[in-house]
Amino acid sequence: MWSTRMALATTAALAIGLAAGCGGDGDSADKAKGAGQGGFSVPKIPVRQSLGAGEGQVNLVAWAGYAEDGSNDKTVDWVHPFEKQTGCKVNTKVAGTSDEMLTLMKTGEYDAVSASGDASLRLIASGTVAPVNTSLVPNYADIFPGLKLKPWNSVNGVAYGIPHGRGANLLMWRTDKVTTAPDSWGAVFDANSPYKGKITAYDSPIYIADAALYLKTARPELGIKDPYALDQKQFDAAVALLKTQQGLVGEYWSEYTKEVQAFKSGNSVLGTTWQVIANLSKAEKAPVEVTLPKEGSTGWSDTWMVAAKAKHPDCAYKWMDWIVSPKANAQVAEYFGEAPANAKACGMTADKKFCETFHATDETYFSKVHFWTTPIAQCLDGRTDVKCVDYSKWTQAWTTIKG
Amino acid sequence: MTAVAGRPAPGLRRRAAALLHRRPLLRLSLLLSAPLAWLVVAYLGALGAIFLTAFWTTDTFTGEIVREFTAVNFQTLWDEPVYRTIALRSLGVAVAVTAIDMAIGLPMAFYMAKVARPRHRPMLVSAILAPLWAAYLVKAYAWRVMLAEGGPVDQALEPFGLSGPGYGLTATVLVLSYLWLPYMILPVYAGLERLPGALLDASGDLGARPLRTFRTVVLPLVYPSLVAGSIFTFSLSLGDYITVKIVGGRSQLIGNVVYDNVGAANNLPFAAAVATVPVVVMLGYLAAARRTGALREL
Numbered sequence: 011m012w013s014t015r016m017a018l019a020t021t022a023a024l025a026i027g028l029a030a031g032c033g034g035d036g037d038s039a040d041k042a043k044g045a046g047q048g049g050f051s052v053p054k055i056p057v058r059q060s061l062g063a064g065e066g067q068v069n070l071v072a073w074a075g076y077a078e079d080g081s082n083d084k085t086v087d088w089v090h091p092f093e094k095q096t097g098c099k100v101n102t103k104v105a106g107t108s109d110e111m112l113t114l115m116k117t118g119e120y121d122a123v124s125a126s127g128d129a130s131l132r133l134i135a136s137g138t139v140a141p142v143n144t145s146l147v148p149n150y151a152d153i154f155p156g157l158k159l160k161p162w163n164s165v166n167g168v169a170y171g172i173p174h175g176r177g178a179n180l181l182m183w184r185t186d187k188v189t190t191a192p193d194s195w196g197a198v199f200d201a202n203s204p205y206k207g208k209i210t211a212y213d214s215p216i217y218i219a220d221a222a223l224y225l226k227t228a229r230p231e232l233g234i235k236d237p238y239a240l241d242q243k244q245f246d247a248a249v250a251l252l253k254t255q256q257g258l259v260g261e262y263w264s265e266y267t268k269e270v271q272a273f274k275s276g277n278s279v280l281g282t283t284w285q286v287i288a289n290l291s292k293a294e295k296a297p298v299e300v301t302l303p304k305e306g307s308t309g310w311s312d313t314w315m316v317a318a319k320a321k322h323p324d325c326a327y328k329w330m331d332w333i334v335s336p337k338a339n340a341q342v343a344e345y346f347g348e349a350p351a352n353a354k355a356c357g358m359t360a361d362k363k364f365c366e367t368f369h370a371t372d373e374t375y376f377s378k379v380h381f382w383t384t385p386i387a388q389c390l391d392g393r394t395d396v397k398c399v400d401y402s403k404w405t406q407a408w409t410t411i412k413g
Numbered sequence: 414m415t416a417v418a419g420r421p422a423p424g425l426r427r428r429a430a431a432l433l434h435r436r437p438l439l440r441l442s443l444l445l446s447a448p449l450a451w452l453v454v455a456y457l458g459a460l461g462a463i464f465l466t467a468f469w470t471t472d473t474f475t476g477e478i479v480r481e482f483t484a485v486n487f488q489t490l491w492d493e494p495v496y497r498t499i500a501l502r503s504l505g506v507a508v509a510v511t512a513i514d515m516a517i518g519l520p521m522a523f524y525m526a527k528v529a530r531p532r533h534r535p536m537l538v539s540a541i542l543a544p545l546w547a548a549y550l551v552k553a554y555a556w557r558v559m560l561a562e563g564g565p566v567d568q569a570l571e572p573f574g575l576s577g578p579g580y581g582l583t584a585t586v587l588v589l590s591y592l593w594l595p596y597m598i599l600p601v602y603a604g605l606e607r608l609p610g611a612l613l614d615a616s617g618d619l620g621a622r623p624l625r626t627f628r629t630v631v632l633p634l635v636y637p638s639l640v641a642g643s644i645f646t647f648s649l650s651l652g653d654y655i656t657v658k659i660v661g662g663r664s665q666l667i668g669n670v671v672y673d674n675v676g677a678a679n680n681l682p683f684a685a686a687v688a689t690v691p692v693v694v695m696l697g698y699l700a701a702a703r704r705t706g707a708l709r710e711l
Contacts, residue, residue: 020527113679136475207579261662268659275561277580402471405680409673410495412665 011230052165055138055318061146061327064073067099068325071114071123073312074266075286075346076174076333083293086345088338096332099326102264106264107214109383109405115139121320122329124174126310127162128216128382128401134170141168149339152354156373157293162383163313171313175339177348177368178211178379179220179307180300182283182291184273195224195303198281199255206258209282210272213262214384215401215408219308221248221255223380225401227305236391239382245399245407252411262412266290272394273298285347309379310348320330343368460692467686475476478681484557486686496670500690505669506586506657507650511597513590515639518597523631525550526605527596527613538602541595549592553659560660580662588660589650596645604638605631637706644702651691667691 017121070077077100080087091099103120105111108129115123115138125133131141142149150172157173164170181192188205188239198209199221211217222237225247232244240248260278263269266287272278272297288300314330316323332338334351340358343350350356351372356365369375383390389398423431431441465488470479490496525537544552557580559565566577578584608631617624654668665673667690674684702708 109679113675116679130472132475136477256663259663271557271561275563277562332629349474406489406493409665409670410493413495413498 029158052134055137055140057141057143058146058316058323058327059143062324064096064098064324064328065322066097066325067101067328068322069101069120070329071103071105071111071120073126073131073346074104074106074123074284076124076342078342078345078373081159082290082344083170086341088332088341092332092338096325096328098322098328100329104266106266106322108216109214110264112138114255115317118319119251120317121322121326122316124312125171125315126312126382128384129242130162130171130313130315131384133315134165137318140318140320141170142172142316142330143344144169144172146327147172147334149285149334149336149352152336152352153334154217154351154353154371156376157311159287160311162197162311162381163315171315171349172334174312174314174333175343175346175351176309176311176346176376176379176381177285177346178302178307178413179282180285180288180307182273182281182288182298182300184279185299187276187279191299191301192280193301193304193307195309196228197303198258199224199228199251201254201258203258203280205280207260208262208277208279209255209258210278211252211255211259211262212282213264214406214411216308217282217383218245218248218252218407219380221251223308224305225251230365236389237380238385239389239391239393239398240385241389241393241396241398245403249407249411253335253413256411256413270294270296286345289347306378306380309376309381311381340364343370422646441575447710463692465686466682467689468497469682469686471682483622486683489683490686490690492608496687499665499667502582502664503651503691504694506589506666507647509586510589510593510650511643511646513586514594514597515588515643517599518594518642522598522605525602526608527610541598541602545599545640550655552592553588556584556591557659560584563691580660582661582664584660584662585664586665588656588692590646593646594655596649597642600638600641600645601635601643603707604635604641615679638703640705644698647698648691648695649696 011036020090040180077089078086079100079102089102095098103114105114108126111123111125112129112132114120115133116136123129123133123139125139130139153173156382157176159167159169160173163173183192183195183197185191187208197203198211203209212220218240219237222240222244225232225244226234226237229247232247234240234244242274261268261272263272263278263281266284269281269287270281270290273291274294283300285300288298291298314333316326316330320326325370333342336352336354336358339350339352340355343355344361344364345361347368349368350359350365358369359365361367365371385398385404387397387400389396433443457684466478468482468484470481470483471477472479472486525534525541529537560577560580561567561580562575570576578587612634613626614631616630617623621629652668654666654672657664657666657669667687670688671684674680674687699708
């Protein structure tokens with residue numbers, strides 16, 4: 011069974027290699043499964059050529075904090091101005107993990123999604139999302155070149171979405187319970203941790219990459235280069251580390267409100283988080299701090315994608331243009347705690363040093379952040395002498411880790 | 414004969430009615446076909462669909478379902494020890510919840526049916542039913558807050574030098590026992606109500622002490638009701654995944670594996686294979702319950 015799955019993943023991997031290799035070809039591969047040609051077939055889905063007046067509403071799948079309408083914080087609202095300007099009512103479904111986003115988009119009920127790199131290619135390959143006509147998104151012109159036409163948001167030079175922003179997964183702790191401020195991911199993996207039973211971790215297979223990233227510096231003899239490209243030995247080491255961590259973990263989180271509540275009550279005192287969760291916890295008067303540990307971090311680079319079968323495509327395009335417009339992009343980036351995608355957004359943030367703090371223009375900094383991507387059998391770090399462990403095995407290992 | 418011939422030809426309705434009158438079997442099948450179709454399509458059909466899907470696989474990259482017959486999902490389920498652990502853990506939780514609900518529900522139902530004044534009984538029944546009117550999620554989240562560190566449970570136990578169980582399996586069993594208690598009390602109450610009070614008196618008159626009366630008179634008569642109640646608490650606990658997500662800490666039950674494979678991993682066929690485990694367990698349980706005659710108490 012694994013051999014067939016591996017074959018599928020390998021062909022997919024080959025195709026991604028092809029896709030990355032012959033960028034600018036302009037012609038997306040036809041839906042054909044030639045094994046020798048690589049099987050990552052990109053279904054032919056027509057690109058939208060013009061926009062209508064809008065359908066009156068749009069259904070979004072988004073990360074928490076990406077489509078704020080003032081219900082969490084009255085001052086944080088970029089949804090109502092959009093509704094007012096375009097007449098498109100926004101219905102948001104917040105997803106906790108990339109896998110959940112994938113599943114939600116497959117229902118066909120949503121028009122657009124803020125997909126991270128570990129979901130975007132899967133959405134493209136399954137024909138769930140359509141290519142995006144960037145000329146219909148005027149604000150696309152101001153987006154940092156470093157985010158455009160990347161392997162996770164384009165195929166063969168065809169854009170499949172509008173970059174939203176990027177950032178890192180952070181380490182959060184309760185300042186009253188954790189006496190010395192941690193500066194390493196080792197704090198959440200230490201078998202003798204004094205915070206046993208109060209550590210929290212992200213409930214998704216992609217969290218295995220966090221363990222691999224820690225092992226990259228902690229156990230250099232494993233030779234991990236890319237936490238998403240793990241051969242069997244490296245993968246086993248990461249899984250073993252996570253199994254040790256399981257004994258320390260109080261609970262795993264995927265729903266952001268659950269983590270906020272756990273940190274507020276003190277059930278969790280140390281663990282991985284997003285900046286937006288830290289902001290919400292602080293707003294609820296929980297004494298928490300966050301840091302980017304010295305090993306670097308896993309992170310995300312998100313892309314707004316439009317569903318192939320969107321019922322409200324015009325409003326979806328309008329939303330994509332709105333969310334990367336300088337003002338809204340500055341708001342969402344500042345609220346979520348990530349680097350904005352629009353270069354002009356840096357002039358619109360409330361904190362004038364925001365873009366500097368979040369390294370918006372600093373490509374060397376982001377070279378240390380390992381953006382989420384889907385692990386496939388062909389090693390993403392370029393090794394050809396070994397096979398890497400693909401995502402289906404990550405998923406099954408995750409159940410084993412939780413025990 | 415001539416009188417009949419003289420009447421106008423019977424209409425379609427009359428002829429249909431006459432036909433149905435003459436053919437009781439036809440009448441019965443027409444009457445039952447709609448509910449039977451519902452049963453077959455919605456219940457058995459769904460079960461069949463689950464079972465069929467369990468033999469397919471998912472293309473892990475695109476998430477598309479591969480419709481090729483293979484037993485590989487069941488193979489994984491069998492080979493990977495973690496699934497056995499999770500299945501046994503779920504079973505343990507379901508048994509614990511059922512035992513706790515029996516221990517609490519039986520005395521409560523006995524009080525309601527035999528001790529309380531008859532005019533108080535409807536009020537007591539409403540009191541038992543009242544929690545069912547509150548939403549499940551609200552109750553589970555309320556328990557999350559109560560069990561939080563320094564929360565009401567901790568505060569209540571503090572004077573005794575104890576602390577609450579925190580989030581984990583104990584909390585899961587506790588909350589599930591709370592949630593399903595009415596489902597245990599109601600059938601037991603119904604069973605006890607049918608138990609003639611004269612039997613208890615007769616037992617006493619013959620010299621049996623209360624405990625012996627309970628063991629030899631009440632328990633055998635109410636046993637089928639207890640089993641009926643346990644079917645509810647057992648099956649509801651076996652399939653639950655929300656409570657354990659809210660108060661279960663890092664533990665996972667069978668329902669979570671199904672949920673993770675549907676909601677997160679998008680591996681519907683494997684989820685279907687996992688879902689057959691509680692179905693098989695419940696079929697076994699129901700077969701055992703049938704022998705006690707409990708199914709007639711439902």
